Amino acid sequence: SAVISQKPSRDICQRGTSLTIQCQVDSQVTMMFWYRQQPGQSLTLIATANQGSEATYESGFVIDKFPISRPNLTFSTLTVSNMSPEDSSIYLCSVVMGMNTEAFFGQGTRLTVV
């Protein structure tokens, strides 16, 4: 498995502001994903981060709210824009290596919007 560094690990933000979360992997990976885990809930896929092109968003998630970048095979960012308290959640970076489908997760970012 890869070493996945996600930061910040937690943040408290004012509503209306934006936060960018970074995900750095120590080796090249095939796929990178961003998930959200709301309090007491399971993981919901936000989008697939595509290298060098626009991310593929799941139903209910839009680029204006969650812009994603993936400039190379080891790094991606997720921005949570114009935040509201409803965005308070844990955001998780996930990677898949090679042709496998086993997914590994970063440590997560616990976001609280006040």
Place this chain on the structure above:
Amino acid sequence: QKEVEQNSGPLSVPEGAIASLNCTYSDRGSQSFFWYRQYSGKSPELIMSIYSNGDKEDGRFTAQLNKASQYVSLLIRDSQPSDSATYLCAVNSQNTGRRALTFGSGTRLQVQP
């Protein structure tokens, strides 16, 4: 109908007992199945993967898959208090071209000392 269903629990077992966690899925095209363990405040940790019908054992863990019944389970033998966590079932359907996993809501396991 949810794509991946799990009983939310909590499932409470005494130390040393076998814990049995169950999961059903709706997509018959699903090909890869995973169990993740998530401690409170931590990110999910992969503990088992299974791709074909039958049993797969790894230490105290056994994953069981029955594609005809669209059912996957996880058995934890000799349960320890340190096994207390939420267990997430995840499924992938590669034939859709989508490599991301779909997760169940998780089953909270409590192992009583």
